[in-house]
Amino acid sequence: MAIVFQKPKSLTDVPYHYCPGCTHGIVHRLVAEAIDALGIEGKTIGIAPVGCSVMAYDYFKCDMIEASHGRAPAVATGVKRALPDHVVFTYQGDGDLASIGLCETVSTACRGENVTIIFINNAIYGMTGGQMAPTSLIGQVTQTSPYGRDPKTQGMPIRICELLATLDAPAYLERVAVNSVAHVRQAKKAIHKAFQNQVEGKGFSLVEVISTCPTNWGLTPEKACQFVEEKMIPFYPLGCFKDKENGK
Amino acid sequence: MAIVFQKPKSLTDVPYHYCPGCTHGIVHRLVAEAIDALGIEGKTIGIAPVGCSVMAYDYFKCDMIEASHGRAPAVATGVKRALPDHVVFTYQGDGDLASIGLCETVSTACRGENVTIIFINNAIYGMTGGQMAPTSLIGQVTQTSPYGRDPKTQGMPIRICELLATLDAPAYLERVAVNSVAHVRQAKKAIHKAFQNQVEGKGFSLVEVISTCPTNWGLTPEKACQFVEEKMIPFYPLGCFKDKENGK
Amino acid sequence: MSEKVLMKGNEAIAEAAIRCGCRHYFGYPITPQTEIAAYMSKRMPKIDGTFLQAESEIAAINMVYGCAATGRRAMTSSSSPGISLKAEGMSYLAGADLPALIVNVQRGGPGLGGIQPSQSDYFFMTRGPGHGDFHIIVLAPATVQEMADMTRLAFELGEKYRMPAMLLADGTMGQMMEPVVLPEDTVDPATIPATKPWATTGTEMKRAHNIVNSLYLKPDELEKTNYERFARYAKLEAEECRWEEYLMDDAEVCVVSVGITARVAKNAIVAARKEGIKVGMIRPITLFPFPKAALAKAAAKVKGFLTVELNMGQMNEDVKLAINCAKPVNMCNRVGGMIPSADEVLAAIRKEAK
Amino acid sequence: MSEKVLMKGNEAIAEAAIRCGCRHYFGYPITPQTEIAAYMSKRMPKIDGTFLQAESEIAAINMVYGCAATGRRAMTSSSSPGISLKAEGMSYLAGADLPALIVNVQRGGPGLGGIQPSQSDYFFMTRGPGHGDFHIIVLAPATVQEMADMTRLAFELGEKYRMPAMLLADGTMGQMMEPVVLPEDTVDPATIPATKPWATTGTEMKRAHNIVNSLYLKPDELEKTNYERFARYAKLEAEECRWEEYLMDDAEVCVVSVGITARVAKNAIVAARKEGIKVGMIRPITLFPFPKAALAKAAAKVKGFLTVELNMGQMNEDVKLAINCAKPVNMCNRVGGMIPSADEVLAAIRKEAK
Amino acid sequence: MTYETIMAGFGGQGLLFSGKVLAHAALIENKELSWLPSYGPEMRGGTCNCSVIVSDDPVGSPIIAHPNVLMVMNEPSLDKFEDTVAPGGTIFVDSSLIERKVRRTDVTVVYIPATQMAKDMEAVSLANMIILGAIVQKLGCVKPETLTAAIKETISARKAALLDLNLKAVALGENFIAG
Amino acid sequence: MTYETIMAGFGGQGLLFSGKVLAHAALIENKELSWLPSYGPEMRGGTCNCSVIVSDDPVGSPIIAHPNVLMVMNEPSLDKFEDTVAPGGTIFVDSSLIERKVRRTDVTVVYIPATQMAKDMEAVSLANMIILGAIVQKLGCVKPETLTAAIKETISARKAALLDLNLKAVALGENFIAG
Amino acid sequence: MAKLTFREDLCKGCGLCVTACPKKILALSKTKLNHKGHAPVECTDPAACVGCASCALMCPDCVITVER
Amino acid sequence: MAKLTFREDLCKGCGLCVTACPKKILALSKTKLNHKGHAPVECTDPAACVGCASCALMCPDCVITVER
Ligand SMILES: Cc1ncc(C[n+]2csc(CCOP(=O)(O)OP(=O)(O)O)c2C)c(N)n1
Ligand SMILES: Cc1ncc(C[n+]2csc(CCOP(=O)(O)OP(=O)(O)O)c2C)c(N)n1
Ligand code: SF4
Ligand code: SF4
Numbered sequence A, B: 001m002a003i004v005f006q007k008p009k010s011l012t013d014v015p016y017h018y019c020p021g022c023t024h025g026i027v028h029r030l031v032a033e034a035i036d037a038l039g040i041e042g043k044t045i046g047i048a049p050v051g052c053s054v055m056a057y058d059y060f061k062c063d064m065i066e067a068s069h070g071r072a073p074a075v076a077t078g079v080k081r082a083l084p085d086h087v088v089f090t091y092q093g094d095g096d097l098a099s100i101g102l103c104e105t106v107s108t109a110c111r112g113e114n115v116t117i118i119f120i121n122n123a124i125y126g127m128t129g130g131q132m133a134p135t136s137l138i139g140q141v142t143q144t145s146p147y148g149r150d151p152k153t154q155g156m157p158i159r160i161c162e163l164l165a166t167l168d169a170p171a172y173l174e175r176v177a178v179n180s181v182a183h184v185r186q187a188k189k190a191i192h193k194a195f196q197n198q199v200e201g202k203g204f205s206l207v208e209v210i211s212t213c214p215t216n217w218g219l220t221p222e223k224a225c226q227f228v229e230e231k232m233i234p235f236y237p238l239g240c241f242k243d244k245e246n247g248k
Numbered sequence C, D: 001m002s003e004k005v006l007m008k009g010n011e012a013i014a015e016a017a018i019r020c021g022c023r024h025y026f027g028y029p030i031t032p033q034t035e036i037a038a039y040m041s042k043r044m045p046k047i048d049g050t051f052l053q054a055e056s057e058i059a060a061i062n063m064v065y066g067c068a069a070t071g072r073r074a075m076t077s078s079s080s081p082g083i084s085l086k087a088e089g090m091s092y093l094a095g096a097d098l099p100a101l102i103v104n105v106q107r108g109g110p111g112l113g114g115i116q117p118s119q120s121d122y123f124f125m126t127r128g129p130g131h132g133d134f135h136i137i138v139l140a141p142a143t144v145q146e147m148a149d150m151t152r153l154a155f156e157l158g159e160k161y162r163m164p165a166m167l168l169a170d171g172t173m174g175q176m177m178e179p180v181v182l183p184e185d186t187v188d189p190a191t192i193p194a195t196k197p198w199a200t201t202g203t204e205m206k207r208a209h210n211i212v213n214s215l216y217l218k219p220d221e222l223e224k225t226n227y228e229r230f231a232r233y234a235k236l237e238a239e240e241c242r243w244e245e246y247l248m249d250d251a252e253v254c255v256v257s258v259g260i261t262a263r264v265a266k267n268a269i270v271a272a273r274k275e276g277i278k279v280g281m282i283r284p285i286t287l288f289p290f291p292k293a294a295l296a297k298a299a300a301k302v303k304g305f306l307t308v309e310l311n312m313g314q315m316n317e318d319v320k321l322a323i324n325c326a327k328p329v330n331m332c333n334r335v336g337g338m339i340p341s342a343d344e345v346l347a348a349i350r351k352e353a354k
Numbered sequence E, F: 001m002t003y004e005t006i007m008a009g010f011g012g013q014g015l016l017f018s019g020k021v022l023a024h025a026a027l028i029e030n031k032e033l034s035w036l037p038s039y040g041p042e043m044r045g046g047t048c049n050c051s052v053i054v055s056d057d058p059v060g061s062p063i064i065a066h067p068n069v070l071m072v073m074n075e076p077s078l079d080k081f082e083d084t085v086a087p088g089g090t091i092f093v094d095s096s097l098i099e100r101k102v103r104r105t106d107v108t109v110v111y112i113p114a115t116q117m118a119k120d121m122e123a124v125s126l127a128n129m130i131i132l133g134a135i136v137q138k139l140g141c142v143k144p145e146t147l148t149a150a151i152k153e154t155i156s157a158r159k160a161a162l163l164d165l166n167l168k169a170v171a172l173g174e175n176f177i178a179g
Numbered sequence G, H: 001m002a003k004l005t006f007r008e009d010l011c012k013g014c015g016l017c018v019t020a021c022p023k024k025i026l027a028l029s030k031t032k033l034n035h036k037g038h039a040p041v042e043c044t045d046p047a048a049c050v051g052c053a054s055c056a057l058m059c060p061d062c063v064i065t066v067e068r
């Protein structure tokens, strides 16, 4: 009998601290699978954000750096300029990447920095207990939008892939989800490609992953996956927003 | 004989400190003309940036606030939330708005904050003596791109109107220039509209003005205007990128 | 009078601010102070106020800057790492002589550090929280009641002296609940800007334009603003120092401590008194201005001082300077989110009393 | 040996950094230090190094953080307002025990302030430039030669003690030209990371992963890192204090000053000596660690101290603490970009000598 | 008299809430009091506790080094706090969740199968309130009727059903001691 | 001997440059020296100056309170610096740009129509170098041949034409004094 | 014929694998709690497993190894 | 018939108005310097001015008033 599926090699044995059913864990695994598949564990440096995934530095076997809130793309840039032949990725939440770190995100994309960004859009600040994120949906109840996000005073949710797609420099931008088996398979491909691009020197690649936060959404893990399907994906359509290689 | 043209009323008598032929002065005048035309001087609060136009606070007769570098949109938000019936505008350079202040710019646009932003794109850091701006053209020689801007290491120029046009919230985004009589007339209309929108409660309006920096471009004022025509406008096409009102 | 209610320190700040006429809160979540934002997000929309979750701490402090420029009572809150990001903004507020309330519910550092209580931003906040020669008013609450009372005090002192004011609490103060009598809701927010002729509220074509600014390219002019500001600091020190004395009448050892450690120290002092040790405490309430005179007075009587702090020894220096190094000033401290127990403090007191 | 060349202080820093094996500069323009960036943008591309104009000071310090994590000699430079924006980043560098060079060519503040020389960030830089209990090494050059020499020293001390190091200069130091002998270009940048086993350079599958981090959710663990770091500060103070003594042998008045004011003070001291006044100077070269022992030693001999500063009195406090307030410590200062003349300092010396 | 109570267990067992109710009751009786939670992300799933002081005298530190009342709802918490209890203090152990016995001999121990009792009333999440009832009944730190009032104040009127259940749970605990 | 020179005028007149050349010459002669510019945005169009100290002894402060050499190329600068000059010092006035006379009587004054002379050689921007030549010739702070060497070092080889013009300008100034 | 192995102590009982399994042969234990206090997943009919690994694909905690 | 007025002391001699004038009747002075040291603009043929205000529209420094 052959192994069809097992924990990827580039993950450590430290158990995740994530809540039951939190899909951060799935995305970690997909990243590790890409690292394994490309055989780059030894020359990869990962950047953990401030957010629920802050402790990602304990979970990946490659060298890891913990960045300050929102600045992972700048940290990644610093690493990449020092180690241009290595593989550098960041793993960031929506508060981290699309709120406090928006300037770094867009500027790094603009520079076409040859790094890979895994962007976890769960429409909430998980780590701090469920405040509104820049990507929280219209009407979404959170700790800081207790009456539902009101676009009049709290603005509209931001679509990062669409925003970045207007820039000339990025090589690859794709939005995926991990709420179902089919979506996980697509996500796996996209994440793999985002790493492969870097190995091949193609430039800035970002994969936005629509993820769940059962705890702060107040939903069971299963319901949270449904919420992604029914509420998130309609607002955040999946697909490829830029693929320079293929003329997109 | 009637006066066909004179200095607008909402400008003070303080002479500009700008270099000869610097079109910052034209844009100041257009802003003042809009304020005059709408009769809003008494209820307008302007936010000056850090950049060559930092001393804009001396030139406009309305109340003025000098913001820290890049944060004018946040300052404007603070003012507007306190004085929702007043008119609040920022006047910002490309370093200010598109580099250090990019997070505030995009986030304020995303919130659809009912303010007016006048964005002076002169492809250079004027105030500090001519360093590369996020909008500097490919190959442009500046103090910090002495061999010409190299997209490989220094990134691609950023097109702010196109970037912001992907957001749902902004009401109005237009790019104009002030390098010729015809362009000045168009710019005047756009700036007027950006203020009128605010008076009418339509929401976030931004006018990007392609402007000159003869001093740091190392060109005569006339040549600088030609540079705008021949180099800047081809990369930064003029026009309206968003006009919610008119379904754009 | 308002009745006693049970509230978290963080919530007491928020409710007190509203009752003091603050209708504009701009903040960004961070533990252990997010309850302030959460509370504001519930209350503000109901009273026509502004709760705005800014895109970052930097945006928040600059929103406060803009809002304060219009003469409104504006506030933001954060915890240590977020406060670092406000350094430039605080310097701008000070440079433009704008009153505003900043709350710092401290956690352990440096870097991302931890989220447990700390007093490690003492130096950063009192010596000048940002570039340039400036200070902000710094108040150190030690009870939930003081969290509420000092919110009002911070607004009032800030406006009187035209400078930003900070509530510098440790995580414990933000998270604990105690009975609190909230300030009366007597301030009409609409009346506040009128007391500020410098505010940028629109000229209404009735006056020359107001300018809120901190740029002075001519050094002599900039120097003048610096001197003028320091004259206000001197006045502040002369008139507004606040502190609490506890069993100081016959004390031979003077404990100096703020916030949660002052409370732990109180327990230790009670125990020490039972052992016959003559120990008392001076609890600074204003950290800037630091109650130097009170300490100098005590120095004349006591054998020595003991600071109890959640840092590596910061207020300790202020005590030494206040008493012109006239007596030994020792320290009992824990850091990184650890808090000394009353027993540890007691042991230090015993040592000091020998 | 290299020959003498004529350079601006800012340029001397840049060239010295390159000769010390620094190949990674990340910065953002601001007067009066932009020449550093301009110089780097010309040189780095020619030597396979990185010059990167970051989108902001915050991005720059975080790029430095990432680059330093790989064991490279990385640097950034700015001036006062831009340094405020680096507060969080500096705290992270310290929390993660990363060496890196930060240059602060100070200008007047607070807020946007002015662009003329200042020493008003002294407190901010020496007391902990950001949240949490931490310090960075702070060096104060007073000549263009020292701008170059201390660049090397900053890299070396930073690496030896695993902490960020700052060159704290005033605007004059950055803008003036003097003859300078640049350090020999003997450091091979490629050899530096190998001396740093903690660096995140890729495991190459040969070792367990390295983690660069400052998060410790367990307060006892965070406390341990704090204590360990302060033990390094203590060692630093014991072994690395540097200062210059000038005419101190028979001095009755001790001037204490750094940077441009130390040079002005030297002129004044020469003039005072002509008048028969026994005055000398101690010029701290390391501000953190502060040369306390040297000052304490001087305190035993002199009648009093006079700090000459471009701020409202900051180093003044350090002198008082260093000498345990044993002698009067007065001050001669100007602020906001103004610089006291030698005559002003002379007058202050005369007063002190009475 | 000063009651220094630590309530400890897993996150999700409602320990902060039962502490709040006790604090509220003390407030109603105009006693001096403080309530201090453990906080932070480690609450999520991990251990969780709160410290409640109820006293006739002003409260010094809200941090309790030596509780004279300890309520534990999981074994790690018993391990952590058992030795800190002041001699003569009382430990309330949820014996449905904790198998081992208290080792100390200088304290009073109340074993109460609270989680089982709560399951029996089909409200497993109210085990905390059952123990709270037992504490109040056993020690009299506040009056039972004040506890009732405190619960009423704490649970908003909209959640009447929940209110009844809570009252029932407290009564169960009280009866466990009284009966 | 210590030469404390201030060169002052409008931005664009090349004052920082002539100061640099003088400093370079001093470097070549292995003298002690410092060069300090005024800096900032006010340079743009506004006034501009630099301070150059050349000395046999180590330079203390690079800031000059009382210059013994003053070169002025506009009237505001003469107004500003005239009174600061040390008694016995020398003032070089570009008399094509400044109409008024120096009022001080305890200093030596050299009036030199430098801008006109520069115009005559069709290089109006080199008036500064003409005055520099005059200064060196008059005061001997550095040797004329060192000045030539300094100019050669300062102006890159690529700009040979410019180099010649500069040398010519300096010579003009030297001759103005010598002749 | 497929074989499932669970790293049971890592299971958080989230149930995502249960939903994902096309054969509906996974369920959370009604009898056990693992040492983290979660009811871990169990396979109710190992023989029916087709080894499609859908369960493993959805498991956030890498609990499941699938062999075929 | 149009009338031009120049606030001459504000003129920076940038020449933008010169280029803008369709009638080519503006030029920088060859004889005067204003008190800022700039050669200010002058109208070489006032009668030819059509009062189109193109000059004023391009002037960054609000030097020109046009009447018609
Ligand atoms: C400068 C700073 N601001 C705020 C925080 C507090 N903080 C920690 S995580 C976080 C948000 C996390 O949300 P997100 O990035 O969406 O990640 P998630 O937890 O949802 O995965 C915040 C605001 C901080 N640590 N530092
Ligand atoms: C925090 C901070 N960083 C940097 C500076 C220095 N600075 C002043 S203006 C400026 C850039 C101005 O460029 P831009 O915004 O394009 O305006 P322009 O001068 O071109 O009109 C910079 C970097 C500053 N004052 N504050
Ligand atoms: S809080 Fe939300 S995002 Fe964070 S671990 Fe829990 S479920 Fe995941
Ligand atoms: S430097 Fe450039 S942008 Fe600034 S005033 Fe001069 S010409 Fe205008």
Ligand code: SF4
Pocket: G002, G004, G020, G021, G022, G023, G024, G025, G026, G043, G048, G049, G050, G051, G052, G053, G054, G055, G056, G066
């Ligand atoms: S491998 Fe497929 S069939 Fe087998 S248990 Fe998993 S999901 Fe079900």
Ligand code: SF4
Pocket: A021, G010, G011, G012, G013, G014, G015, G016, G017, G018, G040, G041, G058, G059, G060, G061, G062, G063, G064
């Ligand atoms: S998905 Fe994983 S963690 Fe969740 S129940 Fe299944 S095996 Fe357990």
Ligand code: SF4
Pocket: H002, H004, H020, H021, H022, H023, H024, H025, H026, H043, H048, H049, H050, H051, H052, H053, H054, H055, H056, H066
């Ligand atoms: S108004 Fe028209 S025609 Fe007259 S000078 Fe101006 S541009 Fe020329």
Ligand code: SF4
Pocket: B021, H010, H011, H012, H013, H014, H015, H016, H017, H018, H040, H041, H058, H059, H060, H061, H062, H063, H064
């Ligand atoms: S455009 Fe204005 S400033 Fe320029 S030359 Fe004409 S009048 Fe003078």
Ligand SMILES: [Mg+2]
Pocket: A093, A094, A095, A120, A121, A122, A123, A124, A125, A126, A133
């Ligand atoms: Mg999130």
Ligand SMILES: [Mg+2]
Pocket: B093, B094, B095, B120, B121, B122, B123, B124, B125, B126, B133
């Ligand atoms: Mg610009």
